[in-house]
Amino acid sequence: MSDTERMLAEKTPHSIFVPELVLAALLPEDYPPWKRCVQVESLQWLLQCMEQFFENPRCAGCIVSADNQLLHDREISDSQQLTRWASTLVRSRVCGAQSRDTLFCEVATTVLRNVAFRGADDALEGFLKALRDEFEGVAKTMQFNPTWFKHEAVKAINAFEHTKLPRSARAITARVISKHPILFGGMVYACAYSLAFLRLMWMDRKTLMLMKLGVVPSFRGAMPRGSP
Numbered sequence: 173m174s175d176t177e178r179m180l181a182e183k184t185p186h187s188i189f190v191p192e193l194v195l196a197a198l199l200p201e202d203y204p205p206w207k208r209c210v211q212v213e214s215l216q217w218l219l220q221c222m223e224q225f226f227e228n229p230r231c232a233g234c235i236v237s238a239d240n241q242l243l244h245d246r247e248i249s250d251s252q253q254l255t256r257w258a259s260t261l262v263r264s265r266v267c268g269a270q271s272r273d274t275l276f277c278e279v280a281t282t283v284l285r286n287v288a289f290r291g292a293d294d295a296l297e298g299f300l301k302a303l304r305d306e307f308e309g310v311a312k313t314m315q316f317n318p319t320w321f322k323h324e325a326v327k328a329i330n331a332f333e334h335t336k337l338p339r340s341a342r343a344i345t346a347r348v349i350s351k352h353p354i355l356f357g358g359m360v361y362a363c364a365y366s367l368a369f370l371r372l373m374w375m376d377r378k379t380l381m382l383m384k385l386g387v388v389p390s391f392r393g394a395m396p397r398g399s400p
Contacts, residue, residue: 187359188247191349194363195342197228202338203371210375211275214368215266218280222255222364250357258283258361276372284365288358299352303366306344307373310336322385329381333374341370 198221206213226248265279281300289295314332316325345366354362382388 182243183246183250183356184243185356186353187356188243189251189359191346191354191359191363192342194225194359195345195367197225198222198360198364199338199342199367202334203367206375209271210372211271211273212266212269214276214372215262215269215279218364218368219259219262219266221367222259222360225360225364226252226255247357247359251360254287254357255360258287276368280365280368284362288354288362288365290355295352299348300369302348302352303344303369304373306348307340307370310340310344311374311377322387325385326382326387329378333378337371337374341367344370 204217261283262279269275269279281296285291285293285296289299314328314336316328320328345363348366349359349362
């Protein structure tokens with residue numbers, strides 16, 4: 173490798189990936205349906221979508237300009253290594269884990285701290301707070317008509333989940349990352365984590381809405397309010 177090539181391939185402090193492109197590859201359409209336990213299934217989905225990302229041809233185009241292809245290729249390589257390491261940690265915790273309301277945060281947030289922020293707790297807290305604040309802004313747009321019957325309200329909740337939620341999760345994550353840069357190599361995990369985190373926040377909100385309607389949800393383990 174020439175001196176010029178080495179200079180071009182030198183790592184930048186933060187990821188050069190465009191989050192919108194990474195998010196579109198991770199979640200091109202809707203989330204998969206829940207089966208039963210949202211905490212364990214969120215970790216399983218996190219593993220699955222990260223592993224599939226690097227098998228997807230889209231991962232080769234996560235930058236708008238390919239002028240510095242060497243740096244892009246280096247981040248792909250670093251991302252694969254970091255994602256493999258993160259997946260090993262998550263998988264070791266999720267196998268045989270007893271579900272509890274804090275399982276996702278205990279496992280996935282700890283990995284996020286190392287992969288995307290290298291232990292910078294203030295940066296991590298700012299990132300998570302921004303995700304929560306952005307989600308609350310979107311959730312407030314969902315209004316019930318007081319004249320609706322129970323089944324009409326449930327239908328509206330489900331429609332939001334399958335139409336607006338995936339788009340909102342991608343948009344929220346992109347906005348937050350634009351203000352809270354992710355370190356080199358950590359973009360794929362940070363995006364996958366955020367998509368799963370926001371869905372868990374939605375499931376908590378959905379649980380509260382259903383219970384107010386007198387409907388007992390079939391799923392369990394949504395994220396309690398106040399979780400990290």
